[in-house]
Structure formats: C-alpha cells, structure tokens
Amino acid sequence: AVLPLDPDTHRRLLQLGIRTLGALAALPEEAVVSQFGRAGRRMWRLAAGRIAEPVVGRVVPEPIVAALTFYSPVGERELLARTLDTLLDRALKNPRRIGWRVHVVCVRAELEHGASWRATATLKDPTADRERLAAPLRSQLEQSPPAGAVERLAVEFTAFAPGTAELQLFARDANAAARAGRRHALKSAVREIELRIKRPMLYHVIEVQPWSRLPERRYALIDYEP
Structure with missing residues (x-):
C-alpha cells in the first residue's frame, strides 16, 4: 500500500526511519502532526485506517x-x-x-x-x-x-x-x-x-x-x- 505523498515528505519519512504504513501508524498522531502539519494528520489517519479515500489514477499518454x-x-x-x-x-x-x-x-x-x-x-x-x-x-x-x-x-x-x-x-x-x-x-x-x-x-x-x-x-x- 502507498500514501499520496510528495517527494519531499517521502524523503523526510525515510530519513526518520519510517518505511512502512505500520511504522507510521504506530507513532502518536500528534507527533506526526508536529513534524508534518495538517498533511501529517491526513497521512497518519490514512495509515492507521481512520479514514479512507478513493484511489484516483492517471492515464499516462501513449507515445x-x-x-x-x-x-x-x-x-x-x-x-x-x-x-x-x-x-x-x-x-x-x-x-x-x-x-x-x-x-x-x-x-x-x-x-x-x-x-x-x-x-x-x-x-x-x-x-x-x-x-x-x-x-x-x-x-x-x-x-x-x-x-x-x-x-x-x-x-x-x-x-x-x-x-x-x-x-x-x-x-x-x-x-x-x-x-x-x-x-x-x-x-x-x-x-x-x-x-x-x-x-x-x-x-x-x-x-x-x-x-x-x-x-x-x-x-x-x-x-x-x-
């Protein structure tokens, strides 16, 4: 499973040693919010299964x-x-x-x-x-x-x-x-x-x-x- 993250947020999570949804969900919600703000609350709740959002794909153009x-x-x-x-x-x-x-x-x-x-x-x-x-x-x-x-x-x-x-x-x-x-x-x-x-x-x-x-x-x- 993946989260809708921008490259910078993904990099910061890796630097903190957070590589899986389970590792993110195991952290206190407020600790994630203090590091990532409103976006942190959203990604923590997605990882913890508190909220669900539909997956919207993008059709990549043919050559x-x-x-x-x-x-x-x-x-x-x-x-x-x-x-x-x-x-x-x-x-x-x-x-x-x-x-x-x-x-x-x-x-x-x-x-x-x-x-x-x-x-x-x-x-x-x-x-x-x-x-x-x-x-x-x-x-x-x-x-x-x-x-x-x-x-x-x-x-x-x-x-x-x-x-x-x-x-x-x-x-x-x-x-x-x-x-x-x-x-x-x-x-x-x-x-x-x-x-x-x-x-x-x-x-x-x-x-x-x-x-x-x-x-x-x-x-x-x-x-x-x-």
Whole structure:
C-alpha cells in the first residue's frame, strides 16, 4: 500500500526511519502532526485506517510521434537540426501531451539504402520546453551523426511526468477541450481516408530551407496528423 505523498515528505519519512504504513501508524498522531502539519494528520489517519479515500489514477499518454518525410534525402546537419525543432514543436502541441511533461524523448532517422539512426535522451527534470528537449538530441546529432543522407526523420515522446499546476489548469481549459474535440473529428476523417486508400496520402507542406532556390530543398512533406 502507498500514501499520496510528495517527494519531499517521502524523503523526510525515510530519513526518520519510517518505511512502512505500520511504522507510521504506530507513532502518536500528534507527533506526526508536529513534524508534518495538517498533511501529517491526513497521512497518519490514512495509515492507521481512520479514514479512507478513493484511489484516483492517471492515464499516462501513449507515445507521441511527429515525423517528416523529405522530398529528397538530406545530409546537412543544420537542416536536420531545424527539422528536429519543427518536429518537437509539433509533438509538444499534441493534445495528448497537455498536462504532462516529457521525461524521455528520442529521434529516429531512416537513411538511404535501408539503414537507420537513433538517439535517445532521458531528462533528469522532465520538461515541456522545446529547447531543453532539443539540446541533448542536437548534441548527439553533432557527435554521432547519421551515417548517410536522411529520408525520414521522426521524434517520439516515450515517457512522461505529471505537469505543473499551470499545465493542469490549462488541461482543464474549455478552449483546449474544444480544440481537442475538433482534432478528434479530423483524426476520424483521416483514419477513414487511410482505410480506403490503404497507404499514407495526406501531408503538410512546411518550409525548411527558405533561402534555397530549389523548391525541393525549400519545402518538405510532413505526415498529416491532426
């Protein structure tokens, strides 16, 4: 059995040698209150069976993926880094990510001739900030770049941590819920089209090299995921 404790309270209990519900319940209630205040009274009564509260679980989001298929294979690291930023932005805007910070992020590249490349970063402090997510991936891209031109690049969030109070408030915002509803309707329509056509046919066109004179370098196709 576990108690709904924040990390600091859990650490303090361990420092006091209290590791089980029985050990906590064996202490005088007022002694626990003197150490932990009102929260101490609640956790002592929970441990002693004086009160009961329903367990409310949280559904952790499934992995979130954002991918881009290049019009022609790309080998320039600068372009790959810019594309990485674009994909991170897109993944962070996914409605399923609202209310959660990212704990583990990875980037995958499909190379010419069937080869592949992958980099993964586990953040000590989970975040929803693009720059903090991109920094370790950019570092791996520079130190151990793909061994060939990239045909497709994908970013994936694979593990999450609960968000801050501000993120939780945003998650309950009515406008966010409305946007999520519209996206759900779009996803249903896209799924129906894909079932009929049997292969991906819907893409976004995004600008990746605005300075290039070649259209195939200036723009790239990204899988359409509403």
